[in-house]
Amino acid sequence: MSQIETDLETFRREPPAPLAPRPLNLPVPEETTLSNGLRVIFVENTRLPFVTYRLAFPTGDAHDLPALPGLTDVLTGMLNEGTTTRTSRQIADAVARIGATLGAGAGSDNTTVAASALAGFNDEILELMADITLRPSFPEDELELTKQNALQNLIAQRGQPSFLANERLARVIYGEHPYSVVSATPESIAAMSRDDLINFHRRMFTPNNAVLVVGGDIKREAALARIEDLFGAWQPGEPVESNFPAPPARQGRTLYLVDRPGSAQSNIVIANPAIKRTDPDYFPMLVMHTILGANASSRIFMNLREDKGYTYGAYTSLDARRTAGTFRATAEVRTPVTGESLKEFFYELERIRDEVVTEKELRDAQSYLTGIFPIRLETLDGLIDQLIQIKMHNLPEDYLQTYRERVSAVTREEVQRVARLYVTPGSAVIVIVGDANALRDEVKDYADEIEMYDSAGGRKNALSSPPEKEGAKTNTHGRDMSSTTPAGNSNAGFIGSWQLEITSPLGPQTATLVVDEDGGALRGRMSSSFGEAQLDTLTVNDDIFNAAVALKIQGMAIQANIEGRREGDALNGTIRTNMPIVPPLMFTGRRSG
Secondary structure, three states: OOHHHHHHHHHHHOOOOOOOOOOOOOOOOEEEEOOOOOEEEEEEOOOOOEEEEEEEEOOOHHHOOOOOOOHHHHHHHHHHHEEOOOEHHHHHHHHHHOOOEEEEEEOOOOEEEEEEEEHHHHHHHHHHHHHHHHOEOOOHHHHHHHHHHHHHHHHHHHOOHHHHHHHHHHHHHHOOOHHHOOOOOHHHHHHOOHHHHHHHHHHHOOHHHOEEEEEEOOOHHHHHHHHHHHHOOOOOOOOOOOOOOOOOOOOOOEEEEEEOOOOOEEEEEEEEEOOOOOOOOHHHHHHHHHHHOOOOOOHHHHHHHHHOOOEEEEEEEEEEOOOOEEEEEEEEEEHHHHHHHHHHHHHHHHHHHHOOOOHHHHHHHHHHHHHHHHHHOOOHHHHHHHHHHHHHOOOOOOHHHHHHHHHHOOOHHHHHHHHHHHOOHHHOEEEEEEOHHHHHHHHHHHOOEEEEEOOOOOEEOOOOOOOOOOOOOOEEEOOOEEEOOOOOOOHHHOOEEEEEEEEOOOOOEEEEEEEEEEOOEEEEEEEEOOEEEEEEEEEEEOOEEEEEEEEEEOOEEEEEEEEEEEEOOEEEEEEEEOOOOOOOEEEEEEEOO
């Protein structure tokens, strides 16, 4: 091989060295404060004829009224649904006419109202933003529609394994802290009133509790005069406190299994309590997280995806919020390799604690973090988002300017130090969403204590052995009606009337199941608020039963499968429909006749 060919092969094998960091040429923000306490930050950027506004409040979902989880989300969703001067249609038309954007949203720690438009429509979009911020009317008809949509969203999210995993994890990790609540409930949605929204808005939306960031093609003096005109009469309020209970201390490893019978995948989350956003260990944690699992070249991804092929992706996440945080490792894996995936997860979690990372791993992580940081600031929206985070989390004023220096200053020893502090496999919370029966043997060795829950969040009995199915035989009755009875067993245990309590995202529902016998075969019918229907099939094997029923709801044909277990005069089980938006519905029942 010639020298040229040798050099070419070397070039192909070895990536080029990273370039030296370039200076950040960021616009210098200018800040002023109105007489009512509203802080206003100006970021002039005339490269494009565009303006952007962000009005942020350091209160979010964590500040919901305890009896009304989801109140902040409903409030922000309704800001552009009507004001004292405009209907929702008028707001939508006004925004569309000028090709602008206008909306609001909330996270756990903050709420934001955002608007943007071409610079020529600056006055119009700012006036619309002021209108929905200061004068929302929360019309009753729009509130009812919002509540109905929220209830449908609750149904949909219960069918998402990632939601079920996050819900269980939050409840365990955060305890009595409001971060433990990740969603509204049917009861809270139903209880919300227009007065609740008006009073909550008055308390949370105050100028001395807000920061307005103005960016783009603006003239500072003219913009300030317009803001003073629109927001100057806004009356200050009492500061909102964030005195929340501390998350509970972890003493040992516990596994929480959320049962989704028949699931082909397992959603795995392994987590520990970690740091707040302002913790001095933030940058060492960020580098450690990048080495361990932040991207497709990190250790966990390379192990579970590239080497083992257990999943399409395995990652870690650093969730550092204002008053608490978590460090998590996550993956969605095939059910049969759940146990092996846990083995590899814990291998990597222990290794990052026990071994100092290599110099190459440290350099690669630092190059990645310092390299993507300027990209996040390239756009006006990206820069404004960073400024909002600085204000909402009380970060240093020079945070953007010193970010790369602080990342580059992290040492290998610091990476190991924070790993030993915040990556603690021995006291980890393990949450797995999947088929409990299929996972029983896969997970039993990874925690001394295993708790099982249904998809509605209710506690289930401890894992038991799968039902014995050998020797079952099927008889038909009527239209494909079947009953299976093992030798020596009697159908009598199921015959009678059963009153069922069904847990659904729309609230508790009741139904009556009546089972009788005809010629040695069981048959049944079910009645509920949706109507009455004969069971198409009914299969019994010891104390396990399966049934199918066809219903018509508002003219729509719905197929449902009912699976359950009898324990004396009690029934417990799950109802599954052929509608993807409807999650499995858990039920309990008692014999009533």
